[in-house]
Amino acid sequence: MRKSNLKAGFLGAVLVCASLAQARVVGTFERHFSVSGPTNLEVLTRSGDITVHSGPAGTISITGRIHVGDTWLLGDRNADVKSLESNPPIKQDGNSVRIDYVNMRNISIDYEITAPADTTVSSHTGSGDQMLDGLHSRITLESGSGDIKLSRIQGEMNVHTGSGNVVADDVSGGFTGEAGSGDIRLHDRSGDVRIRTGSGNIELRELSGGLHAEAGSGDVTAEGKLGGDWELRTGSGNVNVRLPSDTAFEVEARTSSGNLHIDAPVTMTIQGNVGREQHAISGKVRGGGHLVAVHTGSGDIHIE
Template sequence: MSEARRLPMRTSAWKFGIATLIVLLSISLAHASSVEGAFERTFQVNGHADLEIFTRSGDVIVRGGPAGTVAVSGKIHVGEAWWHGGKQAEVEKLEQNPPIRQSGGSIRIDYVDLRNISIDYEIAVPADTRVRTRSDSGDQTIQDLGADLDLESGSGDLRLSHLTGHVEVHTGSGNIEAGSIAGPITAEAGSGDIRLEEKTDGEVNAHTGSGNIEINGISGGLRADAGSGDVTVEGAQAGNWEIRTRSGNVRLRLPPEARFNLEARTTSGTVIVDPSITMTVQGRVEESRRFISGAVHGGGPLINVHTGSGDIHVY
């Protein structure tokens, strides 16, 4: 056979080999990514319960449920990789013996130190359960609870709703969203937005290194600090407010009859106070509109606002 005829045959064989390899790899990856498992456990508790959750990666959902019972559902995932040899055995072992321990009224869900394996948790607890979470990476959803919460995620969003206890929530990189919060709350994000909705006069502390802060329905004291981002606050002031942003705008909306003392300053920007409020201000208003100090409707709790670069709007 001539060399000219051999060359197309070699090319066809090479293409066929590559195509076969791609098909085999696709089948292998599809099989590997299908490795997963699940488990359910139920624990009985008397009185107040304490729940601790520690995860490397995976989402966590905790909801208020029936008294006296903690119900845990776990879904095991194996991350994508070229080869998952032995992972099925590890998944089956976790199904039989998940990392959950009970000691009296305390329940602890521990870290899983297995490569490329994560667990998503969905947990129902009595409404008066105290909850503490530590997650390296993953979202957390907490709702319908009335006890103290201490929540932390290295990277992930935190969504909270219908809580009445004292709440401490931190994320290194992610957003914090909280609605219908009746107790005091401290929310900190290294990088991410913070959105809070209060329904009583609980104290609010909010800080983000890079992101926006939006707070609605507040009627208690407030400390809000954004390294880089806007701050928007709406509510009826019943305590002192201190608001800072190094780079961003500040917008404050209060009821028409609100009584407060105002200290508002911007280094580079303008302080804007709606005419209906300006008419009752007793104090100083700089011509540059970068500083206003005075009493509104006779005065009351202090609103102290400062932005390094941005406008301040009170209305």
């Protein structure tokens, strides 16, 4: 028994040491690039995080933190780290700056970047997180399995993650987002919104444009003002819609096996009583307006 405990303790210590080695930052670098006028930034990583903040006009500043994931197993990687510190994979072409992939085994770089607020950003990471704050430009982000967080963005936004979550707070502009198996939370004060998630929940607040939201097996919640038609679909989740109390709209709502409730009086175009539980309702609220179409396979629908 004692031998077994010693063996387990030894293996635990090995795992802790390996974990610490993987998490350790072993190198850093800084680079500064002068730009003028419209600026483009492209960032490509396999497993590093990307953070971009808005900063003063005329300069893109980049700090890189180099991580080595195999120092304990494969020995010294100092030569590779020194090579990256002196010659990071960054190139400038006029007002465009490109950060390229690291072509070294088990080495990743986290980037913290400050760029002019009007910088157009395109980025892709295999398994790292991405965070952008304070930019007033077009944003295109992709991640294989990392989270994406946006705050104080003004402009067209297009984001995609395979198995991470998407959070966008205090943003303005058209938004297109997709998550394969993560949640999407969005507070968008203007612009049309198109959202899709395979097996996560969708939560949308302060909307004022058109909306198309689709979840394979999650709940969908949407609040805001109608600035266009709204369409909300989920395969097996609940749908909740909240609109200002004086909103005029047309409604088409259907659930295969759940309950359906609309708080406002509906002028029905099919026979039925809104006060009772229904599986389908079609009609007009306060004379009609933009269409609110809601469909769920096996969940409840509530429109208030």
